[in-house]
Amino acid sequence: MHLAGGMIGFLAALIALHLIHTIANGDEHSFIYHWLKEQSPLYAFAIIASFSLTGVLAIGQYVNKKELRYELRKNKELDEASQAKTEAISFASHELRTPLTAVKWGIKSLLEEDFGQISPEQKKVLEDVYQTNENMQTLLADFLDSSKIDIGKLEISLKNISLTEMERAIKQLAAKKQPLAKKKKIELKYDAAVNYPSHALVDLNRISQVVDNLLENAINYTPAGGAIKVSLSSNKNDFKFSITDSGIGIPAKEQAKVFVKFFRATNARKLRSGGTGLGLYLCKRLIDGHQGGVWVESAGAGRGSRFCFTLPIRARQETEELFRKI
Numbered sequence: 664m665h666l667a668g669g670m671i672g673f674l675a676a677l678i679a680l681h682l683i684h685t686i687a688n689g690d691e692h693s694f695i696y697h698w699l700k701e702q703s704p705l706y707a708f709a710i711i712a713s714f715s716l717t718g719v720l721a722i723g724q725y726v727n728k729k730e731l732r733y734e735l736r737k738n739k740e741l742d743e744a745s746q747a748k749t750e751a752i753s754f755a756s757h758e759l760r761t762p763l764t765a766v767k768w769g770i771k772s773l774l775e776e777d778f779g780q781i782s783p784e785q786k787k788v789l790e791d792v793y794q795t796n797e798n799m800q801t802l803l804a805d806f807l808d809s810s811k812i813d814i815g816k817l818e819i820s821l822k823n824i825s826l827t828e829m830e831r832a833i834k835q836l837a838a839k840k841q842p843l844a845k846k847k848k849i850e851l852k853y854d855a856a857v858n859y860p861s862h863a864l865v866d867l868n869r870i871s872q873v874v875d876n877l878l879e880n881a882i883n884y885t886p887a888g889g890a891i892k893v894s895l896s897s898n899k900n901d902f903k904f905s906i907t908d909s910g911i912g913i914p915a916k917e918q919a920k921v922f923v924k925f926f927r928a929t930n931a932r933k934l935r936s937g938g939t940g941l942g943l944y945l946c947k948r949l950i951d952g953h954q955g956g957v958w959v960e961s962a963g964a965g966r967g968s969r970f971c972f973t974l975p976i977r978a979r980q981e982t983e984e985l986f987r988k989i
Contacts, residue, residue, distance in 0.1 A: 710873050759803055778983075805941040806980050809924070812989060819866040819952050821985040824978075827859045830895055832867055832891055833874050833904065840878045848887040855895040861976045863902055864985065869949050870974070876942045877906050877970050884931060884968075885910035895920055897976065901955075905971040912968055913961040921959050922947040930964050946972070952989035 760942045770793045772778065775787065781789070811822035837853050844851040881891045889909040911930050913921060920926045925940035950957040950972045957972040 682855055691771075726848045728735055731949055755902050759904065760800065760807075763796055763800050763803070767793070767800070770796065783872050793957045802939060805939065805945060809941050812945075815988055817952075818988050819869050819949070821953070821987060823862050823864055823977075824865050824867055825859070826857050826861045826863065826897060829863065829865065829867065829870065829902065830855050830857050830859075833893070833895060834869060834936065836878060840882060843882055844891065847882060847885070849882060849885050850890040851882075852892040854891070855893050856897075857902070858899075860899060861899075861902070862978055863974045865953055865974060870953070873946045874904065875951050876946055877904075880942065881908040881910065881968075881970075884908070884934070898978055901973040902976055903971065903973045905969060907967065907969040909967045912964045913959065913963075914964045914968040917957055918961060922957070950974075950987055952987060 701949065769788055773781065774789050808817055834853060834855070837851065841851055878891075878893070885891060885908045891906065891908045894903075894905045894907070911934070913928050914930065917926075917928050917956065922926065922943050923940075924944040927938055927940045927942075931938065947957050953974055955972055955974040957970070960969040960971070
């Protein structure tokens with residue numbers, strides 16, 4: 664169809680050129696010349712202009728459609744290549760988790776002296792290796808989740824969870840981070856003011872993942888002697904989590920990018936601490952998947968940060984498990 668349009672446009676353009684040539688050369692033997700000469704100059708101009716415009720528009724449409732088909736084909740090829748890359752990363756991440764899990768339990772058995780007593784020096788080395796293995800597993804889990812999000816296959820399992828249960832899970836996560844905070848000489852406080860009879864439709868494992876990531880970041884980016892406060896609250900519409908630290912803060916001009924995939928603030932990169940820029944990206948996508956909101960507040964570099972998220976509260980209902988892909 665577009666080829667026919669192109670040919671029509673080409674013919675219209677030829678006719679317009681022929682008319683112009685006939686008038687310009689005063690070809691008295693041409694029927695077209697005499698016919699045009701009998702018409703008013705305005706009418707003759709209108710005829711030539713209409714053929715010219717038809718030709719230009721038809722040829723332009725033909726060219727545009729051809730370019731559009733080319734762009735669509737290239738975009739399809741790029742999408743297929745991107746999906747293949749994402750699936751390869753997902754497969755590699757999944758396959759690496761099995762040997763890392765075996766290493767984890769082997770190191771744990773040695774630390775618990777299941778095979779005999781170990782020296783303090785050996786224990787220190789094993790603890791470092793154990794923590795490195797944990798970090799690697801977290802990294803792989805983040806890559807796996809990220810690759811699933813890229814192809815729309817990350818599934819969250821939503822259930823009616825009471826705020827009592829959610830508050831208990833978050834409190835336990837904060838308690839687990841206390842040893843790490845004390846090791847860095849950081850004061851970790853916890854405060855809750857929650858309306859317990861309320862419920863939320865959430866995937867508690869995924870919310871725990873978000874909270875764990877925010878706690879880990881706060882500890883990693885708060886210097887010794889600093890303070891961190893975890894706060895929970897609720898009203899008739901929302902459950903709110905916030906974590907405030909006295910850490911390195913975020914430069915004002917970079918705050919809008921903190922939830923962008925692979926982004927790390929300038930001052931965070933200067934610390935040379937481990938990080939991929941996936942953690943906060945996943946936090947946002949998971950909270951978005953719960954139809955909640957997440958944001959950051961910081962007065963600037965060196966002035967601490969406050970990360971918050973909210974989840975919608977709902978009336979208690981007996982609802983079967985709901986699956987949602989993000």
